[in-house]
Amino acid sequence: xxxxxxxxxxxxxxxxxxxxxxxxxxxxxxxxxxxxxxxxxxxxxxxxxxxxxxxxxxxxxxxxxxxxxxxxxxxxxxxxxxxxxxxxxxxxxxxxxxxxxxxxxxxxxxxxxxxxxxxxxxxxxxxxxxxxxxxxxxxxxxxxxxxxxxxxxxxxxxxxxxxxxxxxxxxxxxxxxxxxxxxxxxxxxxxxxxxxxxxxxxxxxxxxxxxxxxxxxxxxxxxxxxxxxxxxxxxxxxxxxxxxxxxxxxxxxxxxxxxxxxxxxxxxxxxxxxxxxxxxxxxxxxxxxxxxxxxxxxxxxxxxxxxxxxxxxxxxxxxxxxxxxxxxxxxxxxxxxxxxxxxxxxxxxxxxxxxxxxxxxxxxxxxxxxxxxxxxxxxxxxxxxxxxxxxxxxxxxxxxxxxxxxxxxxxxxxxxxxxxxxxxxxxxxxxxxxxxxxxxxxxxxxxxxxxxxxxxxxxxxxxxxxxxxxxxxxxxxxxxxxxxxxxxxxxxxxxxxxxxxxxxxxxxxxxx
Amino acid sequence: xxxxxxxxxxxxxxxxxxxxxxxxxxxxxxxxxxxxxxxxxxxxxxxxxxxxxxxxxxxxxxxxxxxxxxxxxxxxxxxxxxxxxxxxxxxxxxxxxxxxxxxxxxxxxxxxxxxxxxxxxxxxxxxxxxxxxxxxxxxxxxxxxxxxxxxxxxxxxxxxxxxxxxxxxxxxxxxxxxxxxxxxxxxxxxxxxxxxxxxxxxxxxxxxxxxxxxxxxxxxxxxxxxxxxxxxxxxxxxxxxxxxxxxxxxxxxxxxxxxxxxxxxxxxxxxxxxxxxxxxxxxxxxxxxxxxxxxxxxxxxxxxxxxxxxxxxxxxxxxxxxxxxxxxxxxx
Numbered sequence: 001x002x003x004x005x006x007x008x009x010x011x012x013x014x015x016x017x018x019x020x021x022x023x024x025x026x027x028x029x030x031x032x033x034x035x036x037x038x039x040x041x042x043x044x045x046x047x048x049x050x051x052x053x054x055x056x057x058x059x060x061x062x063x064x065x066x067x068x069x070x071x072x073x074x075x076x077x078x079x080x081x082x083x084x085x086x087x088x089x090x091x092x093x094x095x096x097x098x099x100x101x102x103x104x105x106x107x108x109x110x111x112x113x114x115x116x117x118x119x120x121x122x123x124x125x126x127x128x129x130x131x132x133x134x135x136x137x138x139x140x141x142x143x144x145x146x147x148x149x150x151x152x153x154x155x156x157x158x159x160x161x162x163x164x165x166x167x168x169x170x171x172x173x174x175x176x177x178x179x180x181x182x183x184x185x186x187x188x189x190x191x192x193x194x195x196x197x198x199x200x201x202x203x204x205x206x207x208x209x210x211x212x213x214x215x216x217x218x219x220x221x222x223x224x225x226x227x228x229x230x231x232x233x234x235x236x237x238x239x240x241x242x243x244x245x246x247x248x249x250x251x252x253x254x255x256x257x258x259x260x261x262x263x264x265x266x267x268x269x270x271x272x273x274x275x276x277x278x279x280x281x282x283x284x285x286x287x288x289x290x291x292x293x294x295x296x297x298x299x300x301x302x303x304x305x306x307x308x309x310x311x312x313x314x315x316x317x318x319x320x321x322x323x324x325x326x327x328x329x330x331x332x333x334x335x336x337x338x339x340x341x342x343x344x345x346x347x348x349x350x351x352x353x354x355x356x357x358x359x360x361x362x363x364x365x366x367x368x369x370x371x372x373x374x375x376x377x378x379x380x381x382x383x384x385x386x387x388x389x390x391x392x393x394x395x396x397x398x399x400x401x402x403x404x405x406x407x408x409x410x411x412x413x414x415x416x417x418x419x420x421x422x423x424x425x426x427x428x429x430x431x432x433x434x435x436x437x438x439x440x441x442x443x444x445x446x447x448x449x450x451x452x453x454x455x456x457x458x459x460x461x462x463x464x465x466x467x468x469x470x471x472x473x474x475x476x477x478x479x480x481x482x483x484x485x486x487x488x489x490x491x492x493x494x495x496x497x498x499x500x501x502x503x504x505x506x507x508x509x510x511x512x
Numbered sequence: 513x514x515x516x517x518x519x520x521x522x523x524x525x526x527x528x529x530x531x532x533x534x535x536x537x538x539x540x541x542x543x544x545x546x547x548x549x550x551x552x553x554x555x556x557x558x559x560x561x562x563x564x565x566x567x568x569x570x571x572x573x574x575x576x577x578x579x580x581x582x583x584x585x586x587x588x589x590x591x592x593x594x595x596x597x598x599x600x601x602x603x604x605x606x607x608x609x610x611x612x613x614x615x616x617x618x619x620x621x622x623x624x625x626x627x628x629x630x631x632x633x634x635x636x637x638x639x640x641x642x643x644x645x646x647x648x649x650x651x652x653x654x655x656x657x658x659x660x661x662x663x664x665x666x667x668x669x670x671x672x673x674x675x676x677x678x679x680x681x682x683x684x685x686x687x688x689x690x691x692x693x694x695x696x697x698x699x700x701x702x703x704x705x706x707x708x709x710x711x712x713x714x715x716x717x718x719x720x721x722x723x724x725x726x727x728x729x730x731x732x733x734x735x736x737x738x739x740x741x742x743x744x745x746x747x748x749x750x751x752x753x754x755x756x757x758x759x760x761x762x763x764x765x766x767x768x769x770x771x772x773x774x775x776x777x778x779x780x781x782x783x784x785x786x787x788x789x790x791x792x793x794x795x796x797x798x799x800x801x802x803x804x805x806x807x808x809x810x811x812x813x814x815x816x817x818x819x820x821x822x823x824x825x826x827x828x829x830x831x832x833x834x835x836x837x838x839x840x841x842x843x844x
Contacts, residue, residue: 074709090706092698092707094830095702102695103696105710111691112693
């Protein structure tokens with residue numbers, strides 16, 4: 001018993017309308033990586049915020065090294081050696097990396113002037129020790145997401161924290177960055193740090209953690225040794241039922257062409273040249289076409305061009321045979337587009353609006369929801385309630401919840417509900433399952449296949465090769481703004497796709 | 513030339529210090545539109561204190577000491593008045609634009625009311641017998657000596673209050689950028705959730721930011737009353753508070769560029785108020801007056817330039833990201 005560094009015993013935390021943590025007990029051993037597994041909204045982040053002093057629990061005690069401690073704010077947590085990397089990074093964008101690391105734990109001389117030289121030496125030593133490469137003088141707004149995360153980790157190390165909390169650290173990273181991070185976590189555990197790792201990605205849990213505690217809908221389900229369990233068992237604990245990892249679908253029966261893009265190009269904003277270069281392809285009714293590729297090879301911009309978020313510099317786009325190259329975004333939306341955007345905060349939702357208003361963002365003008373310019377609140381509410389029910393969108397107060405207060409996964413579900421329910425011929429889904437748990441992923445995959453079977457055309461952009469392989473009927477691989485190959489998922493392999501994605505191979509003539 | 517520079521400084525220094533006042537508030541995350549109102553209030557309190565003390569028969573021979581007392585009174589008065597903004601913006605999470613506007617409406621009304629009660633007229637003045645200006649004699653320069661440019665500007669007809677303010681400006685600018693306090697204050701205006709997550713008390717920092725803002729704006733108001741308005745407080749500071757806001761935005765919330773911006777505006781104000789006396793190259797020809805342009809053109813100059821410059825520069829300015837947003841502990 002005495003080798004537990006942190007114990008959270010019988011923690012209960014209530015928010016208006018929801019019990020986020022219901023009598024939860026978690027015990028962390030010194031030097032272990034302890035995973036905390038649960039669906040979106042299961043209460044993982046809340047529990048960790050309690051440990052970090054950002055929320056006060058209604059009941060329960062926290063012990064460190066066997067002694068009861070009082071954690072009222074992040075200062076107390078820091079003093080106890082507890083540090084946290086938040087899901088949404090807490091970095092000041094216009095500050096330098098070094099300023100961000102020292103903020104809140106500054107060393108100063110007697111007059112209060114910052115002693116940055118000492119701080120710099122310490123950070124440099126730590127970054128060497130744990131192999132965390134950062135540019136200390138760069139501003140945070142100019143560095144990659146992966147480096148921002150390294151800055152967050154250095155923030156904890158700089159404070160000499162011995163208990164490190166990672167709140168869904170891999171949700172925003174590329175596969176390469178994830179591998180790097182897991183390695184770093186292992187190193188830190190080896191050097192004596194104890195790590196709490198919040199995630200819903202089962203393979204990461206298998207890869208790094210020693211033990212795993214599972215939460216479901218605010219309740220504690222159990223703790224297991226990772227080596228004694230399987231991914232299937234873990235997922236069953238998490239979701240409460242058996243999860244099907246295979247997507248069953250009939251062979252596709254493509255019908256007429258819905259979307260055709262001809263030789264479109266987009267100029268790059270950062271560097272010279274085109275970020276999307278002379279791309280042509282089509283999507284037909286009843287098929288799922290997937291654009292695969294490593295992040296940053298022009299997929300995002302391709303979608304911006306097709307949906308009208310950015311102007312294309314050359315080429316043409318046809319929707320059901322009609323040239324929509326110069327159509328406004330609204331015209332595209334009302335004539336058959338549905339779009340699940342990559343950046344849900346920027347393009348998907350108005351965060352400070354209620355959920356119901358977000359649900360009718362593109363449809364408030366329809367007679368169903370307005371009368372002579374006046375919104376029909378009752379119709380909006382009914383429609384929103386229906387979507388919430390149907391798509392299992394969880395939130396504190398249902399239709400009137402402010403979207404900003406919802407968890408990322410549920411925000412995503414809200415967008416998916418809105419886009420799939422509206423009248424459309426073409427669904428453009430960009431990483432629709434990013435940040436979601438296995439249960440939700442399974443549901444969304446089924447819905448996408450159902451869309452196809454109902455005769456919609458689906459254009460899917462995904463970075464996850466597993467998703468690409470199991471969902472698509474045709475695969476286009478994008479590399480440096482060009483389509484370098486077209487594949488049939490039944491005859492290709494992940495390895496083959498990987499070669500094209502990395503630019504090692506390309507088909508003559510690109511697509512078609 | 514010396515006249516031009518001196519007159520420019522008369523406007524530039526209050527503008528600078530009030531723009532810095534706005535910077536401290538907004539860098540902590542609270543929009544301070546009330547600068548104008550706080551200036552009016554600070555000017556009134558400063559003048560009132562000097563009047564009370566000298567009316568009591570004290571300090572007639574110690575004008576420079578009285579000046580310091582007036583400055584301190586104006587700063588404290590401004591600081592207290594700004595607490596109204598702090599309470600509404602921080603504790604009550606009210607809309608900061610509306611809160612600031614309310615103070616701007618309140619200040620002239622309140623000050624006018626008090627002035628009429630106290631003096632029975634529309635203005636309150638520092639006693640005419642007191643002269644806060646320092647002359648060549650005070651610096652030990654003999655009568656009749658030809659003054660060089662430096663002496664003309666810095667050693668004749670100067671208000672020490674302007675140099676106090678300038679010193680304060682430098683010190684506070686250094687504090688904002690090179691101390692722990694400054695770093696924390698700035699983080700609260702950019703990303704209060706980040707500040708909160710590392711244990712910084714955001715509301716406390718914002719209180720401090722607004723209060724510093726109030727003391728500086730009060731000082732700026734007093735400087736204006738003392739120099740540009742000739743020792744009178746009238747419930748009006750001629751829109752200097754709003755000009756200072758423009759200077760702050762034009763100066764990108766950064767003390768160095770604010771100083772530059774304040775010079776541009778100060779020069780315009782100087783031309784507006786004294787164009788007929790300005791003799792740029794010292795040849796005895798008053799070129800601006802001889803142009804034959806209506807005096808109203810000169811008078812609208814500072815305001816017109818404000819509009820034009822802001823129209824072109826405000827697009828590139830980087831306001832503190834979280835300014836205007838009440839801090840909510842639980843927000844993601």
